[in-house]
Amino acid sequence: MRKIQKTVMAVVSTAGLVLAAHAMAGTVRQYSQKNSELVPTGKGWGEAALHAARPSGKAKPGSNGISYHGGPLILNGTHVYYIWYGNWSGNTATTILANAASGLSGSPYFNINTTYYNGSGVHVTNAVSLLQTMNDNYSYGTALSDSNVLSVVSNAISSGALPSDSNAVYFVLTSADVNETSGFCTQYCGWHNHASIGGVDIKYAFVGNPDRCPSACEAQSSSSPNNNPGADGMVSIFAHELEEATTDPDLNAWYDNRGYENADKCAWKFGTEYTTSNGSLANMSMGGYNYLIQQNWVNASGGYCALQY
Numbered sequence: 001m002r003k004i005q006k007t008v009m010a011v012v013s014t015a016g017l018v019l020a021a022h023a024m025a026g027t028v029r030q031y032s033q034k035n036s037e038l039v040p041t042g043k044g045w046g047e048a049a050l051h052a053a054r055p056s057g058k059a060k061p062g063s064n065g066i067s068y069h070g071g072p073l074i075l076n077g078t079h080v081y082y083i084w085y086g087n088w089s090g091n092t093a094t095t096i097l098a099n100a101a102s103g104l105s106g107s108p109y110f111n112i113n114t115t116y117y118n119g120s121g122v123h124v125t126n127a128v129s130l131l132q133t134m135n136d137n138y139s140y141g142t143a144l145s146d147s148n149v150l151s152v153v154s155n156a157i158s159s160g161a162l163p164s165d166s167n168a169v170y171f172v173l174t175s176a177d178v179n180e181t182s183g184f185c186t187q188y189c190g191w192h193n194h195a196s197i198g199g200v201d202i203k204y205a206f207v208g209n210p211d212r213c214p215s216a217c218e219a220q221s222s223s224s225p226n227n228n229p230g231a232d233g234m235v236s237i238f239a240h241e242l243e244e245a246t247t248d249p250d251l252n253a254w255y256d257n258r259g260y261e262n263a264d265k266c267a268w269k270f271g272t273e274y275t276t277s278n279g280s281l282a283n284m285s286m287g288g289y290n291y292l293i294q295q296n297w298v299n300a301s302g303g304y305c306a307l308q309y
């Protein structure tokens with residue numbers, strides 16, 4: 001997910017310039033004009049399906065503003081594993097994020113995802129289970145590449161620290177001193193992807209601590225519902241990646257013709273808010289905690305952003 005729309009324009013125009021430069025040199029492959037539909041990158045924007053294999057399933061015309069492309073979903077409840085990367089000692093984030101994961105299960109908010117289904121008409125289940133958490137003490141230092149994030153996950157599984165679970169999303173949650181060098185804070189606030197690890201299709205996500213860049217990745221930075229703006233910002237990013245990884249785990253299920261997945265369509269829209277006792281804003285209460293979490297796209301009644309279904 002990303003926050004600043006200006007960035008979208010910058011990326012598009014830069015890519016356009018690069019493409020134009022290469023085209024003049026006659027070295028770039030031409031984008032097919034009729035192949036104008038974009039596919040998701042998992043980072044909150046679409047790209048032309050030039051590098052990725054196009055999904056084999058034909059998209060059914062989406063009357064709700066989002067279409068099914070034939071790929072699998074996580075249908076029988078979404079499992080969650082947290083890998084706390086870096087230094088989280090004494091940080092209330094571990095409690096705030098753990099409570100958020102349990103609170104989502106069965107919530108009116110996560111119920112929005114039950115409007116998504118596979119080719120047999122089986123719908124997503126409104127269930128989220130945080131099964132295990134672990135710490136990673138800077139195994140790849142403080143500047144992670146996308147492939148480092150994958151290695152953190154694959155090492156956790158291959159070492160036996162976490163089980164191998166195809167119904168799960170493994171979250172790499174980095175402390176504020178850690179950068180993700182492919183564009184954390186400038187291109188995105190979090191992302192999700194999948195990879196084959198030990199022959200199993202593993203879904204995983206990156207969520208950084210937005211205290212690195214409050215203006216880019218936190219909805220509110222001076223105060224927050226649980227007195228931890230970084231962690232409270234992470235909750236919304238976590239929810240975004242979780243619902244996308246549930247309805248589009250392999251980047252070939254539910255997305256629109258711009259390559260936007262369900263949560264991308266409602267990024268940074270919060271709906272009706274209320275003021276909490278410390279003066280910060282929230283829009284839902286779960287497990288005794290207040291949270292400010294972005295809306296998600298309802299795949300019904302024409303499609304719309306909402307906090308509940």
Ligand SMILES: [Zn+2]
Pocket residue numbers: 001042043044240241244261263264
């Ligand atoms: Zn997204």
